Amino acid sequence: MIKYGKVFYVKTFLDNSLKDLTIYVDDHGYIGKVSVGKESVEFGCELVDLTGGNLVTLPGFIDLHVHLRDFNYSYKETLESGSLAAVSSGYVLVGDMPNTSPYIDSVDLLMKRVELARIKSYVDYGVYCGIPKRLEDVDDLLKSKQLYVGFKIYPEDLKDKLDVIGYILKKYEGLVVVHSELPEYALRGSTRELPLRYLDRPSWNELTVASLIRDMNRAAKIHITHSAHPSTPLRCRDLGFTVDTTPYYFMLSSEDVRDCWCKVNPPINDLISKSLIFTNLINGFYDAVVSDHAPHYYEEKLYDWRLCPSGFADIEVSSRIMITMFVKGFMSHHLLIKYLCEGPAKVLGVDDRYGKLAPGYRASFTILDLSRGGIAGIKYSKARKSGLDGFRYVGEVVKTVVGGEVVYDSGEVIGKPKVVVIGG
Numbered sequence: 309m310i311k312y313g314k315v316f317y318v319k320t321f322l323d324n325s326l327k328d329l330t331i332y333v334d335d336h337g338y339i340g341k342v343s344v345g346k347e348s349v350e351f352g353c354e355l356v357d358l359t360g361g362n363l364v365t366l367p368g369f370i371d372l373h374v375h376l377r378d379f380n381y382s383y384k385e386t387l388e389s390g391s392l393a394a395v396s397s398g399y400v401l402v403g404d405m406p407n408t409s410p411y412i413d414s415v416d417l418l419m420k421r422v423e424l425a426r427i428k429s430y431v432d433y434g435v436y437c438g439i440p441k442r443l444e445d446v447d448d449l450l451k452s453k454q455l456y457v458g459f460k461i462y463p464e465d466l467k468d469k470l471d472v473i474g475y476i477l478k479k480y481e482g483l484v485v486v487h488s489e490l491p492e493y494a495l496r497g498s499t500r501e502l503p504l505r506y507l508d509r510p511s512w513n514e515l516t517v518a519s520l521i522r523d524m525n526r527a528a529k530i531h532i533t534h535s536a537h538p539s540t541p542l543r544c545r546d547l548g549f550t551v552d553t554t555p556y557y558f559m560l561s562s563e564d565v566r567d568c569w570c571k572v573n574p575p576i577n578d579l580i581s582k583s584l585i586f587t588n589l590i591n592g593f594y595d596a597v598v599s600d601h602a603p604h605y606y607e608e609k610l611y612d613w614r615l616c617p618s619g620f621a622d623i624e625v626s627s628r629i630m631i632t633m634f635v636k637g638f639m640s641h642h643l644l645i646k647y648l649c650e651g652p653a654k655v656l657g658v659d660d661r662y663g664k665l666a667p668g669y670r671a672s673f674t675i676l677d678l679s680r681g682g683i684a685g686i687k688y689s690k691a692r693k694s695g696l697d698g699f700r701y702v703g704e705v706v707k708t709v710v711g712g713e714v715v716y717d718s719g720e721v722i723g724k725p726k727v728v729v730i731g732g
């Protein structure tokens with residue numbers, strides 16, 4: 309009989325009702341065995357009981373699109389501060405974008421990044437590779453797939469690197485995440501006021517870029533990220549692409565965009581789009597919901613809106629918005645788990661290890677207290693403020709367990725897990 313050093317009692321959704329489970333964790337931080345009910349455990353075993361009060365345990369949340377900056381952008385965010393923000397919001401695994409300084413598009417930089425993440429991150433970690441400038445660099449990258457979770461295409465890549473993109477899509481069978489804006493719209497300056505930027509960068513760009521990629525010879529799995537157009541999910545379904553959106557597209561409309569904290573790309577759309585994206589969301593049309601946590605130095609966000617950098621530093625707010633949607637009945641627990649656990653695990657190709665409370669899966673859990681709530685704000689991110697601050701949420705993340713370690717507990721980070729770096 310296998311001996312387990314650590315055992316968790318949790319209360320979770322099983323067959324549409326809340327049931328107690330006993331979860332046995334192996335020495336590597338993976339679930340060894342799951343039993344229904346509270347089994348008595350062997351003497352000497354460390355037991356963590358998470359079944360009290362209004363606590364509910366879900367599979368750990370996954371955010372497949374964040375920017376943890378670091379390197380030369382450490383003044384904006386670091387792998388440490390960004391991952392602390394993530395773990396305090398229930399996330400156990402993040403997919404980090406390559407638009408750092410220096411830009412991550414080589415085996416050397418991927419190795420450096422992954423090493424840094426192993427030391428500094430508080431959550432499991434995967435990084436995307438940027439599109440390299442030269443075609444000949446792609447072959448090197450394709451020999452080192454274990455270092456990254458996929459490639460990321462930015463609008464400017466569609467202008468200068470179409471040949472490299474074509475080569476990657478043909479040769480690479482993994483994930484390619486697309487920021488779907490056409491360069492001719494994304495790279496031009498805005499001629500209107502901040503709330504109307506969406507007219508200069510129309511969200512139907514997404515549909516055009518999706519068609520452009522549809523017509524390319526492909527082995528890769530295409531994922532459209534931070535979708536801002538309400539027709540994109542159905543279009544993606546037709547094309548066999550996956551798609552995510554972010555909370556600010558269904559929480560805010562252009563009427564809420566008053567300062568740089570709400571400047572983002574693609575821009576926040578009109579009220580009709582916001583309502584339709586919300587409808588898509590509660591109907592389950594997306595594969596995942598991401599934060600697109602994109603922190604900047606506080607003072608940079610105080611510049612004139614034409615000069616200030618784009619992005620919401622919202623990972624500490626996003627999961628709380630999603631939990632509120634569930635507690636208030638806008639989405640079932642199935643849909644919450646789809647958007648934050650199973651869906652992103654599937655997109656990242658790690659759904660055999662993440663997104664479920666089952667044997668063989670990483671012992672990473674998000675524990676909610678459904679009776680608690682508060683006003684959302686930033687505690688750990690260096691950005692200090694996000695355009696979604698002030699949201700009154702219901703349902704609080706009270707604990708986060710990463711690989712069998714209780715890392716976050718009652719408002720404090722109390723441990724540092726041995727993180728797993730995922731790659732393709």
Ligand SMILES: [Zn+2]
Pocket residue numbers: 373374375405600602
């Ligand atoms: Zn992003």
